Amino acid sequence: MASVSLMNASDPSCPVGHLTLIQGSPSHKVLVVGQITGLSEGLHGFHVHQIGDIGDGCKAAGGHFNPFEATHGAPEDETRHVGDLGNIIANADGVADISRYDEFASLYDDSGAGIVGRAFVVHAGEDDLGRGGDDGSLKTGNAGGRVACGVIRTDESIRKEAAATLNNKGEVKLVQEGGPFAPVDVIGRLQPGLSKGVRELGVVGSDKGWNCMRVNHPHGDSDPRQPGTTSRLLSDTIYCATTCSKFLGQDHYP
Numbered sequence: 001m002a003s004v005s006l007m008n009a010s011d012p013s014c015p016v017g018h019l020t021l022i023q024g025s026p027s028h029k030v031l032v033v034g035q036i037t038g039l040s041e042g043l044h045g046f047h048v049h050q051i052g053d054i055g056d057g058c059k060a061a062g063g064h065f066n067p068f069e070a071t072h073g074a075p076e077d078e079t080r081h082v083g084d085l086g087n088i089i090a091n092a093d094g095v096a097d098i099s100r101y102d103e104f105a106s107l108y109d110d111s112g113a114g115i116v117g118r119a120f121v122v123h124a125g126e127d128d129l130g131r132g133g134d135d136g137s138l139k140t141g142n143a144g145g146r147v148a149c150g151v152i153r154t155d156e157s158i159r160k161e162a163a164a165t166l167n168n169k170g171e172v173k174l175v176q177e178g179g180p181f182a183p184v185d186v187i188g189r190l191q192p193g194l195s196k197g198v199r200e201l202g203v204v205g206s207d208k209g210w211n212c213m214r215v216n217h218p219h220g221d222s223d224p225r226q227p228g229t230t231s232r233l234l235s236d237t238i239y240c241a242t243t244c245s246k247f248l249g250q251d252h253y254p
Contacts (some may be wrong), residue, residue, distance in 0.1 A: 001106055006150040016148050026108045029101040039090035045123035045143025048083035052117045058146035061119040061186050067112055071138040074129035082113045087127050115152055120150040127136040
């Protein structure tokens with residue numbers, strides 16, 4: 001079983017709904033049940049997106065989850081993205097009640113279609129289900145902007161941690177919550193002795209790179225080239241935190 005707490009895209013501190021996902025075994029369909037509020041009346045595209053990150057107004061979730069590189073379609077189509085769950089319908093009060101099965105998505109990672117740790121996204125407009133007759137229809141369904149999103153989590157994949165020492169210059173802690181495809185939070189301290197200027201923190205030896213953190217020393221300002229990265233000066237020591245779309249225990253992007 002998995003669950004999703006959906007947050008407002010423009011205010012990620014504002015919950016707007018909850019989903020429960022149930023799948024008895026890898027051979028069973030996934031049942032999605034729940035309720036979403038605060039929507040405009042009518043149809044709204046309802047998809048699983050690639051990355052379990054709800055930042056930047058839900059844009060950080062990336063595109064539709066599409067591991068088999070198919071074109072966009074309807075839930076009942078043989079050719080569709082794994083993340084294509086069609087539309088939900090909001091009533092005059094802006095409430096959408098959801099209860100549906102899906103045979104493409106899975107709560108089991110080894111299926112190739114695992115959605116745990118990824119994100120559900122609710123769109124502002126109707127998904128045309130790939131019938132719109134243009135390139136956008138075959139990619140996104142022309143469903144418009146993102147109005148709500150949430151990470152798919154299970155009790156078994158809530159939290160993983162790792163740590164690294166930076167050549168006696170400091171330490172960083174990596175924390176991942178929500179499954180193998182959720183972002184990794186990097187929190188650490190760089191010891192005194194660095195010259196002034198911007199320093200990039202990454203991981204070598206990976207063809208995908210971990211160039212996901214930059215910190216300023218010793219001014220402590222956020223680096224405008226890397227939104228979400230913050231650092232502050234405390235007794236000539238840099239404390240920094242950032243979020244990376246990189247995965248503990250894996251060396252690839254989904």
